[in-house]
Amino acid sequence: MYLLWKNRNFLFLFLGRLVTNVGDSIYYVAAMWLVYDLGGSAFYSGLAGFLTLLPVALRFLTGPFVDRWNIRTTLITTQLLQCGLILIIPFAYYFNILSVELILLIMPVVSFIEQFAYPAQTKALPTILTKKELLKGNSLFSVAYQGVDLIFNSVSGILVAIVGAVSLFLVDSVTFAVATLLFALIKLPAVNREKPQSKQTVKQATASYFHSLKEGITIVFRSLFATFLLAAIFANFAIGAAQAVLPAFADMQGGAYLYGLYLTAMSGGALIGALSSSWFGRFAVGKLAIICFFIGGGLWVLAPFIPNQILGIVLFGSAWVPVGATNVMFASVSQTVIPHHLLGRVNAVSGSMSVIAMPVGSLVGGALASTISPMIIFSITGSGLLIVALVWLVHPVLRTLPKTDSIDAATFRLEIDQQQHSLN
Numbered sequence: 001m002y003l004l005w006k007n008r009n010f011l012f013l014f015l016g017r018l019v020t021n022v023g024d025s026i027y028y029v030a031a032m033w034l035v036y037d038l039g040g041s042a043f044y045s046g047l048a049g050f051l052t053l054l055p056v057a058l059r060f061l062t063g064p065f066v067d068r069w070n071i072r073t074t075l076i077t078t079q080l081l082q083c084g085l086i087l088i089i090p091f092a093y094y095f096n097i098l099s100v101e102l103i104l105l106i107m108p109v110v111s112f113i114e115q116f117a118y119p120a121q122t123k124a125l126p127t128i129l130t131k132k133e134l135l136k137g138n139s140l141f142s143v144a145y146q147g148v149d150l151i152f153n154s155v156s157g158i159l160v161a162i163v164g165a166v167s168l169f170l171v172d173s174v175t176f177a178v179a180t181l182l183f184a185l186i187k188l189p190a191v192n193r194e195k196p197q198s199k200q201t202v203k204q205a206t207a208s209y210f211h212s213l214k215e216g217i218t219i220v221f222r223s224l225f226a227t228f229l230l231a232a233i234f235a236n237f238a239i240g241a242a243q244a245v246l247p248a249f250a251d252m253q254g255g256a257y258l259y260g261l262y263l264t265a266m267s268g269g270a271l272i273g274a275l276s277s278s279w280f281g282r283f284a285v286g287k288l289a290i291i292c293f294f295i296g297g298g299l300w301v302l303a304p305f306i307p308n309q310i311l312g313i314v315l316f317g318s319a320w321v322p323v324g325a326t327n328v329m330f331a332s333v334s335q336t337v338i339p340h341h342l343l344g345r346v347n348a349v350s351g352s353m354s355v356i357a358m359p360v361g362s363l364v365g366g367a368l369a370s371t372i373s374p375m376i377i378f379s380i381t382g383s384g385l386l387i388v389a390l391v392w393l394v395h396p397v398l399r400t401l402p403k404t405d406s407i408d409a410a411t412f413r414l415e416i417d418q419q420q421h422s423l424n
Contacts, residue, residue: 023175042248046366053359083176142274157260238384240358241365265317273324292322293389300382
């Protein structure tokens with residue numbers, strides 16, 4: 001926590017992310033439940049999940065822009081845009097024109113804007129923290145993300161049941177306005193940033209964009225990142241399906257408050273993992289991942305069938321502990337081994353590719369849950385973590401990965417010098 005008090009810029013960046021995550025948590029719970037309620041079927045929540053997650057899968061397209069644009073300006077602009085879009089929903093309700101189609105239109109636009117905001121926040125970290133501070137900084141960022149979800153997913157679920165989903169969108173718009181003010185207080189040091197020449201033609205600018213995009217894709221797919229993505233594709237297909245099925249499953253079990261509790265368990269498990277990332281970092285990553293994901297996947301598969309609801313929720317949350325820990329560990333490694341001027345596009349590409357199957361999983365899960373028991377589908381989605389463990393087990397490099405502080409560019413098979421040379 002000392003980072004928050006000794007580094008003013010990190011404090012405002014952290015608080016901005018904290019408030020943004022509050023808004024995202026409220027928005028996601030309220031929007032998914034409202035779509036399910038208005039549509040009356042898991043198909044609509046699956047479609048909403050598909051439309052929301054599709055921009056995440058396309059995040060790699062935003063990478064070159066994040067590397068070129070001013071980080072502070074990007075953060076401020078994204079929050080203002082989301083604030084305005086969120087307000088459309090309560091206004092539409094007031095004028096009696098709110099429909100499931102309108103929400104399904106707004107959700108992907110808000111999600112698309114987020115694909116510029118989060119990479120920009122990640123890119124800002126190495127400019128204001130030292131290499132030794134990055135693991136702690138990323139851990140605090142995960143705490144901000146998962147800790148807020150832990151509280152507000154539950155609170156939002158309860159408030160949806162009490163005051164209705166529409167009222168929460170007014171609160172949500174305020175959070176984005178506050179985040180705008182916090183990001184405006186940040187003063188980032190000058191860093192080398194790719195800038196298009198002032199007299200570039202449209203053709204030259206387009207060629208430059210696709211050249212930057214190609215570099216990010218090349219770095220990812222010619223390194224160990226590509227193998228990580230293979231496991232993530234299977235896992236995220238299942239996770240997307242689970243998120244689509246969850247409103248119907250919760251409604252069958254008890255209602256909106258239970259939906260919030262399951263989301264809280266998800267965030268709680270990931271939060272525990274994030275907070276424990278330094279402890280997990282003492283062990284060889286390969287063996288640790290295999291053991292943790294096997295256990296987590298098994299707990300997830302069993303959770304829906306546990307007669308005691310609280311115990312089932314706890315088991316489901318426990319499955320997310322390895323997810324939270326590995327996310328922090330790999331974020332810190334990537335920020336260390338990847339040059340800063342390439343970090344935006346590489347993070348965007350790897351983030352997009354890792355979740356590319358998630359919107360498809362959401363659509364498939366919602367469709368299946370409208371004809372098959374949501375409980376069965378929700379249980380099957382736990383197999384995603386089991387597949388992650390299996391991929392790591394059979395891959396000779398992944399299963400022998402050392403501790404995080406021993407992983408370098410050579411471990412990831414990154415040809416950094418060659419990539420940097422190609423830019424000159």
